[in-house]
Amino acid sequence: MNPRIWARDLALGARFAVTGGRSGVLRTLLTAAGVGFGVALLLLASSLPNMLFQREVRESARAPDASHRMIEEPGPGTFLHYTQYSSYRGAALSGLLLKPEGPGAAVPPGTDGVPAAGEMLVSPALGRLLGSPEGALLKERLPYEVVGTIGEPGLIGPNELRYVAHAPFLTTDNYDGRGLRYGWSVPEEPMNAFLLLLVVIAYVVLLLPVLVFIGTAARFGGEQRDRRLAALRLVGADNATTRRVAAGESLAGALLGLVVGAGLFLASRQFAGTVEIWDVNAFPSDVVPHTLLALLVLAVVPVSSVVVTLLALRGVAIEPLGVVRTSTPRRRRLWWRLLILAAGAALLVPAVGGIQVEDTGIDTFTIGAGTVLVLIGLTGLLPWLVEAAVKRLRGGPVSWQLAVRRLQLSSGTAARAVSGIVVAAAGAIALQMLFQAMEHTFTAETGHDTSRAQLQTSLDARDGADARRTIDRLAAVEGVTGVIGTVDSHVYRHGPLKPGEEFRPIAPFSVGDCASLREYAVLPSCADGDVFVVVPPKGATDAPDAPRIRETARPGALVTLRDPAETKGTVPEWRIPATARVVTARPDPVGLHRYGVLATPRAIGAAPLENPRSEVLVRLDPSLPDAPEVVRNAALEIDPTATVRGLSDTEQSSKFLSVRTGILVGSTLTMLLVAASLLVATLEQLRDRKRLLSSLVAFGTRRTTLGCSVLWQTAVPIALGLALAVAGGLGLGSVLLAMTGQRVHDWWVFLPVVGVGAALIAAVTLLSLPLLWRLMRADGLRTE
Amino acid sequence: MNTAPLLEATGLSKAYGPTAALSGADFALRAGEVVAVMGPSGSGKSTLLHCLAGIVRPDAGTLAYDGRDITALSDTARSALRRTDFGFVFQFGQLVPELSCVENVALPLRLNGEKRKAAEARALEWLARLEVDDTAAKRPGEISGGQGQRVAVARALVSSPRVIFADEPTGALDSLNGERVMRLLTDASRDTGAAVVLVTHEARVAAWSDREVVVRDGSVRSSEWAA
Amino acid sequence: MSIGHTLLGLLEAGPRHGYDLKRAFDERFGHDRPLHYGQVYSTMSRLLKNGLVVVEGIEPGGGPERKRYAITDAGITDVADWLATPEKPEPYLQSTLYTKVVLALMTGRGAAELLDTQRAEHLRLMRELTRRKKDGDLADQLICDHALFHLEADLRWLELTAARLDRLAEEVRR
Known part of the structure; x- marks a missing residue:
């Protein structure tokens, strides 16, 4: 193999590609567009890990110093900080509340200085929101004056809603911590196993159709290229040379495609900030492809274009007087196709159950290779399947006969074009399954019962009475239809520490009305003045301190209401009434069990409780979409450090919905690419048979007959391909799910993908009809 | 022979873009006769055939088939007429390469709605009659040009048409094969009573006809009834 | 001639x-x-x-x-009768036919019609030969074919002449 000769021949071919007449250039451009599109998708996919990593880097860089060393004393450079998470109409919102303790307090990243008391800096997106009528409600929630903007270093994405406020009310009682500076070390391995797996699979699913497309594109414009190659042979080029020249033609398209792809990538990068998937949006500068993956694309695309072309010309003899295709192709064998599939399965199956979602060090190579092998195996299976299936077809109307016979004679052409669909569809189905499982896991684990309450908040109170008032205030907010409210604290076992005890056993203690208490326990009856004891059942997984709760919360036992070790002076005591009934816990709307002592207000005054908190679950009027925002505003007004959690899982699902839509869009675009090549192949085939079509028209063949035959000819391979993709995708998906120890939740995920496939069949057929109609005019018969 | 013509055209004109292929051509065909349409290339022979067969709608002129004006018929109706009453043989590229020869011959019958078995049985008879029954199971790519044309003739005859339109049916064949095709075509058409419109530029092929007409510059120059 | x-x-x-x-x-x-x-x-x-x-x-x-x-x-x-009467198709007719065509052109008679008439006559004979050949044995066939090929050559010449009539007319008139 002489590199100089190779270079010469490839260059000659590349020249043909760009100077080969109108159709030659068109073919090159089509190839370049297809490859470029695929390359852009690949580069975007390979940017995903870095994009997410950069978010973590930014997140860490702006986090107040959280070194484990506590700063006990205020100093000239210290500041108190509190990070507030909230949401506004479904969009995440976060704020850093600061209170400098000296003149030298560090400046938060992205700002010029700490704002003065009562003032805040906002991200550009938040500034826009606050300045618009949509932000009116939010303005009420943030009682600070906007004095400036947070720069890029202080944000994780261009669309982030973020504020940095000087909050004079921060104390060591309600703060997150005392800081000296910002930023802490960044984790080395940023991705969890699941996400990494997703990226690997997405990558493979995108790369393979691009390769398939290159393979199909190598066969575009067959007739004309055949003539050109034959002419080369006629002037004395040997067989190997002509093959290299042909490869050079494809190479030109592929290289041009790389350029187009890089351009598309750079252009689409600029939109990274405007697109928000899964609450993630990124600065264009953070969308940088993973070096190794990018190099892989740059190498694989051109090399494969050469290899694929050489492979494609395998069964073809380029003779000086024309190109001869071996008329009876070799019978397709099944065993090696199954072997690839089996090899892939062999790599994947041992990993079943071996991956935890939190893992970061998954065996990317094994899983990636396994997935690639399975998808390649599926693709390889298609030509065999099409051949085997079509061989058995017979009978039917004329249009069916025409299509079937055509497929029987050259099923390879159709199967090759369609194999891209198999990879894209199978991959998309597997990904859909993974995401659906993830979605299910996330919503199932929250265990929220949104029919009982939609918001949850817990607020600090000075004393029991204050906590009571807080509950009443929230109950009165507009749009609130019901409140489950308790004043929560703890009770401590009476008496001295027993030997071996490091601290006094405690049990949670909640005071609330009967209606509220019923949300936490199954009460046979309840009247004001009643007390209940909820003991964790044996083997309860959510009560690690069950023995201590059992020891403390007993009917008739004496308890203290504050920790005697921490309290000076007299400790208020209380005897749990002997009449207190032991009841079983009931999961609250958040999905948690509350064990310990439940008391109605008349049984004990709330006043003596230690550090009580108001635990409030709110039911909202569903007809008022802004009700959650009003409640959040009210809660923050009562307690500026309050956190309000939405129990509704709709937010969570919509995040996943957008990812799944993204996958569907991505796979649709990939399949569209395949459909485009299929369309080109169909159009070329039609043009090649101009005479035949005209003569068929001459003896009275109906348009519909020929139109239907084009439809069947497209539909049969795609339908077989989709069937294979559905089977393979579901199989691959369940193996991958089993790997992460999850179950398949919905076997019907493939329906949208199949729908897209059906749409493609229709599109290819419809788009070839105009040419068919045109060719069916008698012009094709004209010889003069 | 004083019967009314089976197919009669008067003043046919047809232009493709700026070039006039036919300008006022008259033509008449009686049932069962074989008429050669001769003329230099570019004279409009094929266009005349396409117009006569209702494949192309003429820009001007009238066309009557079996006493019925078919100029104004819809595309669908003309297609149906071609399916039932006409047969076609072209120079090349008319056999569907994926279908076997017997399937190719059966095609017109199947387009007319006949059942596959019956259609193929009759196709086989015609293949035998044209001495190419050994090609029945083969595909067009696997047989010789002469055999292919005979298969095409079988296909033109299988639906018992009243007119066969043959456009240079021997154009791609050598003398011997061409002669064989012409002999079989004319014999078969005489046996079945089908008229033949035979477009050719070769005198030896035209010699198989009953009479000839010459197309020159888009009009039919001489048209005399055979003795 | x-x-x-x-x-x-x-x-x-x-x-x-x-x-x-x-x-x-x-x-x-x-x-x-x-x-x-x-x-x-x-x-x-x-x-x-x-x-x-x-x-x-x-x-x-x-x-x-x-x-x-x-x-x-x-x-x-x-002269008119002579020009209008087709020659009996036989080999080496060209010089007669050529003379006829030129004279027709010179005398303003229809040279194209003359050629058409001649073609018809040729074809009539060819048809006859074809018929004879079809019913005859191999010797008949070979003999007929020989004649047919010659007649066909004549006919080709007729076609060619017909196609060049305009140019010939120009030269004759000069």
Whole structure:
């Protein structure tokens, strides 16, 4: 193999590609567009890990110093900080509340200085929101004056809603911590196993159709290229040379495609900030492809274009007087196709159950290779399947006969074009399954019962009475239809520490009305003045301190209401009434069990409780979409450090919905690419048979007959391909799910993908009809 | 022979873009006769055939088939007429390469709605009659040009048409094969009573006809009834 | 080839001397074989006798070449009949056919029609041969084929001539 000769021949071919007449250039451009599109998708996919990593880097860089060393004393450079998470109409919102303790307090990243008391800096997106009528409600929630903007270093994405406020009310009682500076070390391995797996699979699913497309594109414009190659042979080029020249033609398209792809990538990068998937949006500068993956694309695309072309010309003899295709192709064998599939399965199956979602060090190579092998195996299976299936077809109307016979004679052409669909569809189905499982896991684990309450908040109170008032205030907010409210604290076992005890056993203690208490326990009856004891059942997984709760919360036992070790002076005591009934816990709307002592207000005054908190679950009027925002505003007004959690899982699902839509869009675009090549192949085939079509028209063949035959000819391979993709995708998906120890939740995920496939069949057929109609005019018969 | 013509055209004109292929051509065909349409290339022979067969709608002129004006018929109706009453043989590229020869011959019958078995049985008879029954199971790519044309003739005859339109049916064949095709075509058409419109530029092929007409510059120059 | 018809046709353009007639004939048709004066003399006297030409005047000096001939109406009809009658298709007809075509052009008669008529005649014979060949044995077939190929060659020549009639007409008129 002489590199100089190779270079010469490839260059000659590349020249043909760009100077080969109108159709030659068109073919090159089509190839370049297809490859470029695929390359852009690949580069975007390979940017995903870095994009997410950069978010973590930014997140860490702006986090107040959280070194484990506590700063006990205020100093000239210290500041108190509190990070507030909230949401506004479904969009995440976060704020850093600061209170400098000296003149030298560090400046938060992205700002010029700490704002003065009562003032805040906002991200550009938040500034826009606050300045618009949509932000009116939010303005009420943030009682600070906007004095400036947070720069890029202080944000994780261009669309982030973020504020940095000087909050004079921060104390060591309600703060997150005392800081000296910002930023802490960044984790080395940023991705969890699941996400990494997703990226690997997405990558493979995108790369393979691009390769398939290159393979199909190598066969575009067959007739004309055949003539050109034959002419080369006629002037004395040997067989190997002509093959290299042909490869050079494809190479030109592929290289041009790389350029187009890089351009598309750079252009689409600029939109990274405007697109928000899964609450993630990124600065264009953070969308940088993973070096190794990018190099892989740059190498694989051109090399494969050469290899694929050489492979494609395998069964073809380029003779000086024309190109001869071996008329009876070799019978397709099944065993090696199954072997690839089996090899892939062999790599994947041992990993079943071996991956935890939190893992970061998954065996990317094994899983990636396994997935690639399975998808390649599926693709390889298609030509065999099409051949085997079509061989058995017979009978039917004329249009069916025409299509079937055509497929029987050259099923390879159709199967090759369609194999891209198999990879894209199978991959998309597997990904859909993974995401659906993830979605299910996330919503199932929250265990929220949104029919009982939609918001949850817990607020600090000075004393029991204050906590009571807080509950009443929230109950009165507009749009609130019901409140489950308790004043929560703890009770401590009476008496001295027993030997071996490091601290006094405690049990949670909640005071609330009967209606509220019923949300936490199954009460046979309840009247004001009643007390209940909820003991964790044996083997309860959510009560690690069950023995201590059992020891403390007993009917008739004496308890203290504050920790005697921490309290000076007299400790208020209380005897749990002997009449207190032991009841079983009931999961609250958040999905948690509350064990310990439940008391109605008349049984004990709330006043003596230690550090009580108001635990409030709110039911909202569903007809008022802004009700959650009003409640959040009210809660923050009562307690500026309050956190309000939405129990509704709709937010969570919509995040996943957008990812799944993204996958569907991505796979649709990939399949569209395949459909485009299929369309080109169909159009070329039609043009090649101009005479035949005209003569068929001459003896009275109906348009519909020929139109239907084009439809069947497209539909049969795609339908077989989709069937294979559905089977393979579901199989691959369940193996991958089993790997992460999850179950398949919905076997019907493939329906949208199949729908897209059906749409493609229709599109290819419809788009070839105009040419068919045109060719069916008698012009094709004209010889003069 | 004083019967009314089976197919009669008067003043046919047809232009493709700026070039006039036919300008006022008259033509008449009686049932069962074989008429050669001769003329230099570019004279409009094929266009005349396409117009006569209702494949192309003429820009001007009238066309009557079996006493019925078919100029104004819809595309669908003309297609149906071609399916039932006409047969076609072209120079090349008319056999569907994926279908076997017997399937190719059966095609017109199947387009007319006949059942596959019956259609193929009759196709086989015609293949035998044209001495190419050994090609029945083969595909067009696997047989010789002469055999292919005979298969095409079988296909033109299988639906018992009243007119066969043959456009240079021997154009791609050598003398011997061409002669064989012409002999079989004319014999078969005489046996079945089908008229033949035979477009050719070769005198030896035209010699198989009953009479000839010459197309020159888009009009039919001489048209005399055979003795 | 009929010299008499040819000379008559040449006279249609206007009266000529015998000498002029010979020169005109040689120029147009006598490429390889010029006419002898004797041939002109005997032909003209035959035409004179049949009333197809008349002597319009005699130059001093005597001899047939000094006579000025003019065509009669009967002569014109005779030329027309000759041109309209197809030649019996046989090999090596070209020179006759060529003469006929040129004369037709010179005399303003339809050369294309002449060719069409001739083609029809050729085809009639070819049809006959084809029929004979179809029913005959191999020897018949071979003999008929030989004739057919020759006739076909003639027909091709006819086609070619027909296609070049315009150019020929130009040259003839010059």
